Amino acid sequence: MRATTTLFSLSLLLAVSARNTYRSVLTDCLNTASVPILLTSTTGWADEIEPYNLRFTPAPSVVAIPRTQAEVQSAVKCAHANKIRVSVKGGGHSYGAYGLSGTLVLDMAEFQTVNLDQTTKIATVGAGVRLGNMANKLFSLGKRGVPHGTCEGVGIGGHATLGGFGLDSRLWGLTVDTISSVTAVLANGTAVTASASQNKELFWALRGAGPGFAVVTSFKLKTFAAPAVNINWSYTYSFPTPAAAATAFQIAQTWGQQSAPKELGYGIMLFPGNAFIVRGVYYGAKAKYDALIAPLLAKLKTAHGGVEPTKSVKTLGWIDSLTDLAGAALATPARGYDAHDTFYAKSIVTAESAPLSFEALTALFTYLYTVVPPSSAQWMIIANLYGGPGSVINSLPASTDPSSTSSYAHRTAGYVFQLYAYTANSLPPFDADIIPLVEGMVTAMGEEAADLPAYAPYADPELGQAEAQVRYWGDGVARLKVIKAQVDPMGILYNPQGF
Ligand SMILES: Cc1cc2nc3c(=O)[nH]c(=O)nc-3n(C[C@H](O)[C@H](O)[C@H](O)COP(=O)(O)OP(=O)(O)OC[C@H]3O[C@@H](n4cnc5c(N)ncnc54)[C@H](O)[C@@H]3O)c2cc1C
Incomplete structure (x- = not known):
């Protein structure tokens, strides 16, 4: 027993000493290249490595904060020379804290440029920009917008390289679909531009499965004229039984797919206490919206026993519409942003x-109406319409189509469901029973749901790497493996569920 303990202590000592050695080699290299760094001993270290999802406690050895593309190159070369894994921190909002998963983290917070070419209307956006700040700047530069998610603190880096859905995405596409080119740094430190005509394979990989293929330093994004009138709408129902809720869900699900034009951002949200909300944004005039939504409301009212829902319909300008969706001001500090959740x-x-x-919906609602969440955990389900009439997301070729310039895999989707549960106060400790609570939502629906694809921006850390790859990138996996072997044969750029 004592001999085993001694051996264990010795191997621990060797491991610690090896870690200290490579850390000091890496640190020396970064210092020689004058790349600003933070070490575990630096003031502010704990804040720097705190992810959005406090379920995780990442433990990188060094964080580099490059200020220029040349410094990104230097930092990556230091890691490459010493075979050290690198991850890139954009907005830090990965559900699995993957931006902080490397031994060396590159924090892109210094890359805050947002420019608009007034002729082409193409925006140049630095890889450290948060979505709220990007929206504000593009509007002030030319009343332009880019499709993206609702949370102002999410970073463009991890959003645009994996997907990026907003209620305007059926109208304009996902954020990833707006990328016309990127500047990036490869795993060996080479700077490249990737576009539909330059480094095409890399471009295809970066547009949908990006993390782990290169460090993007800057995006060129197609922008759109921000609609002058935006109707933020929601209707809240409460159905007494699982069967009634399933009936209403089926009505709303079908109506969206068959009747929602691309100008109507559309989704269904479910919360504890039988709250059933149909909500979205209409990008157009109020009178048109009223006429469009009336048939759906009539059907749902019948399903609701003739009772009117609680409604909220607001006519807003572009920035006010985004602010209303975010539930917070869009302006967000690049550093010191401190919103968190603790969730799965x-x-x-x-x-x-x-x-x-x-049948699947009835089983889901039966589960939701009876389940007792652990430790007062809260949950929600959001089903957003990605398909339906005229959806730009689905108008683009499948990732496997020879004409495709994007590895984003879900071009025939109806809805993307997010099944989400979190601690009552959004803070740790994370109750491990939250995982089976969420898994139970999917398993309740039976085989129909068990093998469905998944949306990479909502990283599910409980999936093994091989399973995650197939669910996120489907038939694109083989091609992505080939590209990874070409651009990063040593596996320096790290994404735990990527390539
Ligand atoms: C509160 C909240 C709301 C959200 N809302 C939406 C939504 O409405 N719609 C939607 O589609 N998604 C949404 N998401 C998911 C979000 O799009 C993803 O979590 C996204 O990957 C976060 O990007 P990030 O840069 O903030 O995160 P990070 O954790 O910094 O990065 C995520 C991944 O991208 C990599 N990465 C980051 N920057 C770069 C770069 N420059 N080059 C290469 N790789 C990079 C990281 O290494 C990591 O693997 C939401 C997430 C949260 C937490």
Whole structure:
């Protein structure tokens, strides 16, 4: 027993000493290249490595804060020379804290440029910009917008390279679809531009499966004229039984896929206490919206026993609409932003050709109406419409199509469901029973849901790497492996569920 303990202590000592050695080699290299760094002993270290999801406690050895593309190159070369894994921190909002998963973290917070070319209307956006700041700047530069998610603190780096859905995405596409080119640094420190005509394979990989293929330093994004009138709308129902809720869900699910034009951002949200909310944004005039939504409301009212829902319909300008969706001011500090949650989430992507059946929905609602969440944990389900009439997301070629310039895999989706649960006060400790609570939502729906694809931006850390790759990137996995072997044969750039 004592001999085993001694051996264990010795190997621990060797491991610690090896870690200290490579850390000091890496640190020396970064210092020689004059790249600003933070070490575990530096003031502010704890804040620097704190992810959005406090379920995780990442433990990188060094954080580099490059200020220029040349410094990104130097930092990556230091890691490459010493075979050290690098991850990139954009906005830090990965569900699995993957931006902080490397031994060396590159924090892109210094890359805060947002410019608009007034002729082409192409925006140049630095890789450290948060979505709220990007929206504010593009509007002030030319009343322009880019499709993206609702949370102002999410970073463009991890959002645009994996997907990026907003309620305007059926109208304009996902954020990833707006990328016309990127400047980036490869795993060996080489700076490249990737576009539909330059480094095409890398471009295809970066647009959908990006993390782990290169460090993007700057994006060129197509922008759109921000609609002058935006109707932020929601209707809240409460159905007494699982069967009634399943009936209403099926009505809303079908109506969205068959009747929601691309100008209507559309989704269904479920919360504890039988709250059933249909909500979205209409990008157009109020009178048109009223006429469009009336048939859906009539059907849901019948399903609701003739009772009117609680409604909220606001006519807003572009920035006010985004602010209303975020539930917070869009202006967000690049550093010192301190919003958090402690959570676990899964996603499923239903095909337009196979919406959830009444049986699966009844089983889901039976589960939701009876389950007792652990330790007062809270949950929500959000089903956003990605498909439907005219959806730009689905108008683009499948990732496997020879004409495709994007590895984003879900071009025939009906809805993307997010199944999400979190601690009552959003803070640790994370109760491990939250995981089976969420998994139970999917398993309740039976085989129909079990093997569905998943949406990479909602990283599910409970999936093993191979399973995650298939669920996120489907038939694109083989091509992504080939590209990874070409651009990063030593596996320096790290994404735990990527390549
Ligand atoms: C509160 C909240 C709301 C959200 N809302 C939406 C939504 O409405 N719609 C939606 O589609 N998604 C949404 N998401 C998911 C979000 O899009 C992803 O979590 C996204 O990956 C976060 O990007 P980030 O840069 O903030 O995160 P990070 O953790 O910094 O990065 C995420 C991944 O991208 C990599 N990465 C970051 N920057 C770069 C770069 N410059 N080059 C290469 N790789 C890079 C990281 O290494 C990591 O693997 C939301 C997430 C949260 C937490």
